[in-house]
Amino acid sequence: MTTAVVSQASVASVRPPVSAEYDVYLSHSSSTLMEKCGAAYAYRYRDRLESVTSSVNLGFGSAFDQAVSAFVIADLYGLSVDVNAVFVNAYKEWAATRVVDFSTRWKGHDDILATGELLLSRFVEWWKASGLKVMVDLQGMPIVQRELRVRLPRNVIYSSILDLVVMTPDGEVVILDVKTPSQDSTELFALNSGQLTGQQLVLDAHKESLGITSIDKVGFLNAVKRPVPQKKDAEGPVVAPMHLVPARTPEQVEEYVQSRLWIADDIRRKRFARRSLDSYCTPCTTMCDFHLWCSKQIRDGLHVRPPRSRTA
Amino acid sequence: MKIAFGPFKDVEPTEDELRPMTDRLGVQIVRDGVPVHIFGVHHRTQRFLDVFDPLKGFAVEVTSEMGKIELPDPDTYVDDGNGGQRMAIQPTVLFKAFLRDPEQRLIATAEFLKIINSASSFSEGHSQVRGKLYEALGLPGSTLGEDAPRGEQKQAPAPVVGNAHVNGVSAISTPAEGSRNKLPAEAQALLEQAKQAGAQAATAQAQSDAQVVTEAKEATGDGSDTAAFEVAEAPKADETALTVAKQSRSNAAPAKSGKGTAKDPATPATTDATNEAVDQGGSAKVDVTAASEAEVVVDGTPTQAPTPTVASAVPAAIQGVPSAPKAANGEELNANLLRQARNRAQAKGVPVPDVFDSALHLRNFYKQLCTNTQASAAA
Ligand code: SF4
Numbered sequence: 302m303t304t305a306v307v308s309q310a311s312v313a314s315v316r317p318p319v320s321a322e323y324d325v326y327l328s329h330s331s332s333t334l335m336e337k338c339g340a341a342y343a344y345r346y347r348d349r350l351e352s353v354t355s356s357v358n359l360g361f362g363s364a365f366d367q368a369v370s371a372f373v374i375a376d377l378y379g380l381s382v383d384v385n386a387v388f389v390n391a392y393k394e395w396a397a398t399r400v401v402d403f404s405t406r407w408k409g410h411d412d413i414l415a416t417g418e419l420l421l422s423r424f425v426e427w428w429k430a431s432g433l434k435v436m437v438d439l440q441g442m443p444i445v446q447r448e449l450r451v452r453l454p455r456n457v458i459y460s461s462i463l464d465l466v467v468m469t470p471d472g473e474v475v476i477l478d479v480k481t482p483s484q485d486s487t488e489l490f491a492l493n494s495g496q497l498t499g500q501q502l503v504l505d506a507h508k509e510s511l512g513i514t515s516i517d518k519v520g521f522l523n524a525v526k527r528p529v530p531q532k533k534d535a536e537g538p539v540v541a542p543m544h545l546v547p548a549r550t551p552e553q554v555e556e557y558v559q560s561r562l563w564i565a566d567d568i569r570r571k572r573f574a575r576r577s578l579d580s581y582c583t584p585c586t587t588m589c590d591f592h593l594w595c596s597k598q599i600r601d602g603l604h605v606r607p608p609r610s611r612t613a
Numbered sequence: 614m615k616i617a618f619g620p621f622k623d624v625e626p627t628e629d630e631l632r633p634m635t636d637r638l639g640v641q642i643v644r645d646g647v648p649v650h651i652f653g654v655h656h657r658t659q660r661f662l663d664v665f666d667p668l669k670g671f672a673v674e675v676t677s678e679m680g681k682i683e684l685p686d687p688d689t690y691v692d693d694g695n696g697g698q699r700m701a702i703q704p705t706v707l708f709k710a711f712l713r714d715p716e717q718r719l720i721a722t723a724e725f726l727k728i729i730n731s732a733s734s735f736s737e738g739h740s741q742v743r744g745k746l747y748e749a750l751g752l753p754g755s756t757l758g759e760d761a762p763r764g765e766q767k768q769a770p771a772p773v774v775g776n777a778h779v780n781g782v783s784a785i786s787t788p789a790e791g792s793r794n795k796l797p798a799e800a801q802a803l804l805e806q807a808k809q810a811g812a813q814a815a816t817a818q819a820q821s822d823a824q825v826v827t828e829a830k831e832a833t834g835d836g837s838d839t840a841a842f843e844v845a846e847a848p849k850a851d852e853t854a855l856t857v858a859k860q861s862r863s864n865a866a867p868a869k870s871g872k873g874t875a876k877d878p879a880t881p882a883t884t885d886a887t888n889e890a891v892d893q894g895g896s897a898k899v900d901v902t903a904a905s906e907a908e909v910v911v912d913g914t915p916t917q918a919p920t921p922t923v924a925s926a927v928p929a930a931i932q933g934v935p936s937a938p939k940a941a942n943g944e945e946l947n948a949n950l951l952r953q954a955r956n957r958a959q960a961k962g963v964p965v966p967d968v969f970d971s972a973l974h975l976r977n978f979y980k981q982l983c984t985n986t987q988a989s990a991a992a
Contacts, residue, residue: 367797374800378807379960387799432983436949437956443804446796454690454781456699470983472950472976506784514949558782 324456325565329496332459332564338584343573344591349606352590354402355395361413361526362481364391366464368421369479370445373435373465376428377443384425388417406483406528415529420481420538424524427540432470433477439512449503453558457565461496461503465522466513473517475545476500481526485541491520492546498557501549520545614652619751620664630656634755650756654744657752665750670715673746675739680705686728695785703728706735708742712750721749944972954979 335342344350368388375382396410407413435443444466451459465477478497480486491497497519504516523541530537549557575595577585585592593599615625631650634642642649665671685700693699705726712721723745727738744754796804938946946969954975958965961982969975 367799370797370800371803374796374803374807377956377960378803380803380807382799382803387797390799391797432980434953434957434983436953439952441956445800450785452693452695452698452783452785454698458785468949468953468979470980472947472953472979474949502782503784506782510784512948512952514947 324458325568326458326460327561327565328460329499332561333495335564335568338576338589339567339573340575340595341584341589341591342568343571344594347573349608350591350594350603351606352402353602353604354400356402357404357407357413358481358483358526360392360395360401361417363395364388365417365420365481365524365526366446366479367391368417369424369464372421372425373428373445374443377435377437384421385418388421389414392417408528412528416526416538419529420524420526420540423538424540431543433467433475436466436468436474436513439510444511449507451503451506453561453565455562455565457562459499459503459561461499463500463504466504469518474513474515475518475520476504476516476548477520477522477543479522479524481524483526485523485525486521486544488544488546491544494521495557495560497521498549498554499561502554502557505554516548518545519548614650614756616751616753621660621750621752624660624752626652626656631756634757644757647756652752652754652756654740654747654754657744657747657754661747661750661752665712665720672713672717673743674711674713675742676709676711677706677735677738680707680726682726684726684728686730688728689730695783698781698783701730703730705729706738708738710742710746712746721746723749940969940971940974942971946972946975950975950979954982957982 331342331346334345365388368384368391371382371387372384374380392410392414401410403409435445437443444463446462446464447466448460448462450461453459463476464479467475467477469475476497478500501516501519504511504513508514508516520543522543525539525541527536527538575585577583585596589595590603593601594603614631616622631652634649634651665673667673683702683704686703687700689701689703690698691701705728708725708727710723710725711719714720723742725738725742725745727734727741729735729738748754938948938951940946955965957963957979963982966974966978969978
């Protein structure tokens with residue numbers, strides 16, 4: 302029998318982890334998918350499966366985001382930008398590289414482009430009337446589409462992309478998330494949304510380096526995407542009244558952090574159970590990209606995403 | 614839990630020999646709706662000795678050697694050098710256990726790699742490898758049929774307590790990693806344009822200032838070769854600034870103010886001196902960022918011709934901002950608001966007061982800047 306001579310490892314001299322295998326990377330969308338259905342999370346993030354088709358909503362949202370980003374920056378610096386051209390180019394570029402899945406309310410790409418144009422013009426009007434201005438950081442850079450990352454306890458890395466951090470004419474600092482839903486969301490949702498809490502969490506951690514002294518409000522800017530109406534009186538796409546709610550309390554942020562840690566634990570423990578819920582609220586519909594694979598082991602319509610490298 | 618097979622057939626732990634198995638957060642582990650219980654090494658040793666009696670010649674031998682790998686320790690967290698925490702990487706010891714019969718024949722073996730993170734780790738390793746040996750012989754460590762990982766019996770870590778910054782949350786601060794612009798190409802191009810224009814305007818500004826100084830010196834008979842050199846160098850940068858200014862205002866309306874005869878009516882004149890400079894192909898002091906409100910094209914046509922602003926407002930905006938965020942009445946000024954107001958004022962070519970009377974003064978000043986925007990930017 303040998304006797305091991307073991308000295309207590311000095312915590313100061315421990316080497317950095319050899320790889321990222323101990324870290325769990327979470328974003329709002331990945332952690333929400335894990336909350337919604339563990340099996341769906343595993344298919345998307347463990348197995349890297351995704352649908353070969355892309356919903357038109359994704360392309361619209363991304364193109365709209367690009368146009369809005371360009372516009373608010375142009376607005377800040379007094380520059381000129383053709384927002385509609387930005388939208389059209391971004392959407393066409395997106396649509397050219399994939400099979401687009403249209404829902405029944407859209408007839409095709411032209412329908413989408415027309416809605417985008419009208420919605421953007423309404424957004425521009427709305428923005429000018431709002432008096433909102435994008436915040437600049439200490440380097441004078443506008444805080445638009447800014448990805449911020451934080452390390453949570455127990456090796457969880459959480460990242461979030463902030464669409465806009467703006468200041469109201471009253472000097473309040475607001476985290477504004479731009480959405481293009483097909484219907485408006487309620488104030489109740491703004492009050493509870495984990496996505497906004499996560500954005501506040503990361504901005505709060507980066508406050509000093511960005512030169513932000515306070516975060517006063519959070520909210521969604523819902524640019525409601527509807528087909529351009531044929532009838533004169535019909536409303537069509539509009540920017541819904543904005544629900545800005547007070548920034549989350551430290552307790553609410555803490556609760557969110559804890560909930561992300563639980564999700565990370567579940568991921569580490571491979572708790573990838575199906576979560577069908579009840580028939581009236583089940584996510585197991587054709588809206589779930591994995592419904593065929595999950596329920597009938599049919600892989601049609603899915604492919605494997607190429608691996609992605611991590612930098613943190 | 615009654616053992617059905619092997620040397621321990623019909624052994625059934627009593628209630629006293631079992632305790633609930635919890636996870637790291639102290640929550641009881643349940644499998645298939647049934648709480649899992651631990652049948653600890655200490656209790657199993659007695660059952661084991663009943664079957665493999667040392668007095669009859671059975672022998673358990675335990676050896677140990679330094680583990681060849683180090684492992685992250687879920688019980689010890691250290692500074693990650695980035696303001697956050699990570700698991701410490703700790704040394705390990707490999708324990709091996711052997712059961713021999715009275716003829717010294719090997720009956721069973723087991724191994725256990727133990728993280729060494731405290732003075733008691735070594736003896737814990739001894740117990741754990743024994744537990745693994747019992748398990749190999751059909752005497753499991755839990756109602757689940759396996760030994761409980763030791764770490765799972767620990768108490769939950771102290772809860773994170775809240776304040777403005779949630780404890781344990783740290784920004785990943787390296788600019789390349791922690792904070793990234795995900796700006797789309799068009800927005801990025803606009804930003805570059807603004808930055809370039811701003812830098813050139815600032816250069817032009819500095820050089821024009823130098824020229825003013827030189828002229829002042831010359832006027833007082835204090836001219837020098839150095840000053841003349843500075844002036845001679847000035848036009849290059851100024852021309853570029855002017856070009857950028859023209860580009861960014863391609864649809865601009867003629868200047869409303871400025872007395873000179875600027876070559877391009879869309880380019881606002883600044884002072885008589887600079888107008889002359891333009892006429893001579895020389896330096897023009899033009900602030901691009903001060904140009905106008907956003908000129909938005911929603912249907913292929915600009916909805917608003919920007920209102921050029923007299924660029925001489927810019928030096929006031931740059932130089933006239935109080936360096937300490939305090940108002941004249943001693944009130945602290947909101948640094949966010951001050952920076953935003955400076956930025957906004959610069960973009961609009963509005964001078965910023967040298968000193969704000971009060972925090973309210975700054976608030977009203979900013980509000981005014983936003984209100985002006987609303988009025989002048991209406992499509
Ligand atoms: S079909 Fe239902 S259970 Fe299966 S992955 Fe989708 S949501 Fe989850």
